[in-house]
Amino acid sequence: MVYLTRLTMKHFFLSIVLLLIISIAHSQAITSLNFSHWYNPKNEVDLRLYLVRGQNNVAIHYELKTTLTASSGYTISWEKRDSYNTREGANVTDQDSILLTEANRKTGSIKFDLPAKPWILLAKVTHTESQRSWYYFKLIESIYPVTGWIENSSGVVMEHYLTRGKSYTVKNIDSKPLFISYYETVFPQPYPPFTDKGGQVEKFLFHDSVFQIASGNSFIPQQKGLYLFQQDTTAADGFTVTVVNETYPKFNSIDDLTGPLIFITTPEEYKQILTVKGDKPTFDKIILDITRDKDRAKNLMRSYFQRVELANKYFGSFKEGWKTDRGMIYTIFGVPDELGKNAGNEVWTYKTSGARFTFVKSGSVYDPENFVLLRDKRFTEAWFSTIDLWRKSRF
Numbered sequence: 138m139v140y141l142t143r144l145t146m147k148h149f150f151l152s153i154v155l156l157l158i159i160s161i162a163h164s165q166a167i168t169s170l171n172f173s174h175w176y177n178p179k180n181e182v183d184l185r186l187y188l189v190r191g192q193n194n195v196a197i198h199y200e201l202k203t204t205l206t207a208s209s210g211y212t213i214s215w216e217k218r219d220s221y222n223t224r225e226g227a228n229v230t231d232q233d234s235i236l237l238t239e240a241n242r243k244t245g246s247i248k249f250d251l252p253a254k255p256w257i258l259l260a261k262v263t264h265t266e267s268q269r270s271w272y273y274f275k276l277i278e279s280i281y282p283v284t285g286w287i288e289n290s291s292g293v294v295m296e297h298y299l300t301r302g303k304s305y306t307v308k309n310i311d312s313k314p315l316f317i318s319y320y321e322t323v324f325p326q327p328y329p330p331f332t333d334k335g336g337q338v339e340k341f342l343f344h345d346s347v348f349q350i351a352s353g354n355s356f357i358p359q360q361k362g363l364y365l366f367q368q369d370t371t372a373a374d375g376f377t378v379t380v381v382n383e384t385y386p387k388f389n390s391i392d393d394l395t396g397p398l399i400f401i402t403t404p405e406e407y408k409q410i411l412t413v414k415g416d417k418p419t420f421d422k423i424i425l426d427i428t429r430d431k432d433r434a435k436n437l438m439r440s441y442f443q444r445v446e447l448a449n450k451y452f453g454s455f456k457e458g459w460k461t462d463r464g465m466i467y468t469i470f471g472v473p474d475e476l477g478k479n480a481g482n483e484v485w486t487y488k489t490s491g492a493r494f495t496f497v498k499s500g501s502v503y504d505p506e507n508f509v510l511l512r513d514k515r516f517t518e519a520w521f522s523t524i525d526l527w528r529k530s531r532f
Contacts, residue, residue, distance in 0.1 A: 200243070217259075283374070315349065316366070316370050320364075363503070365502070388446070444467065470492065494511075
């Protein structure tokens with residue numbers, strides 16, 4: 138009897154400890170959370186949020202995917218936070234219970250009135266069996282410049298790119314016609330993190346052409362480049378997409394592979410690569426001269442362009458993902474060990490190299506979610522030592 142009482146008390150205290158742990162984890166401030174799972178392709182779940190501002194409300198379209206092969210149960214709880222330092226918030230809608238389909242994908246949307254002041258929508262995705270959770274959020278503000286979206290046969294397109302020649306539907310929350318400005322601009326690659334040259338967002342670009350389309354009509358882009366959709370071409374709001382080849386975000390052709398190699402080649406090697414013009418044997422020889430081993434050359438190209446593909450996927454906007462500051466750091470250093478976020482920046486920490494990169498939000502109508510790296514000479518050693526690992530195919 139005494140043994141049973143002690144056992145019962147032991148279970149009672151264990152339950153209390155477990156509840157305290159769950160309570161502490163649930164009441165964390167956004168600034169204390171690690172968001173590295175946002176950019177980790179091996180993470181179990183991926184939740185994308187697409188915000189659209191209308192005249193009187195804000196719509197959040199979402200898409201939840203999982204890497205699990207079998208159907209799994211998840212819940213999404215939606216919570217309002219007044220600030221990034223607030224530890225607790227209020228539920229803003231009923232908890233969404235989801236049984237993912239065989240395609241391991243679930244989409245939906247929720248709406249809120251335009252806020253008098255900004256607040257944060259925090260989404261918590263929980264696996265019903267393991268009780269493991271992941272957090273995602275979006276700032277809800279009345280001045281958010283995105284005022285429409287594009288759909289395909291699967292629903293709202295969450296990516297910032299469209300495939301040339303494919304059919305899409307253009308939609309506007311107010312059902313008004315849209316002007317489309319087309320830019321043939323080719324954007325340059327970013328400068329390394331140790332330079333004193335930054336990469337501010339282009340505030341104004343000169344378009345090459347303008348045409349109009351009605352909301353709900355089909356759109357079949359024929360030319361690669363940047364497309365800006367607006368109700369009013371004099372306003373600082375709208376939304377953009379980049380039209381790309383069918384293989385994107387992957388790079389397969391020699392011409393596509395050339396650009397990203399600027400990060401891991403010497404100026405002389407890169408000049409040689411630029412003269413290749415699609416000649417694969419010559420291209421292969423240059424890469425082989427860098428690694429000095431055929432197997433290392435294969436490993437380098439495979440691993441490096443897997444990173445480039447992910448950079449395009451996660452950070453592509455008005456330009457290819459690898460050309461953004463975050464895309465550059467991601468390509469070279471990979472998924473950060475720790476990723477902190479607040480109102481105006483992201484901080485990426487890499488334990489192995491000891492590097493800590495800060496990206497400051499610097500958005501525009503072309504990309505309200507663009508972030509610019511705070512460059513510093515102290516990144517020189519970490520950059521070149523990591524580049525050396527790539528060249529030796531030891532990364």
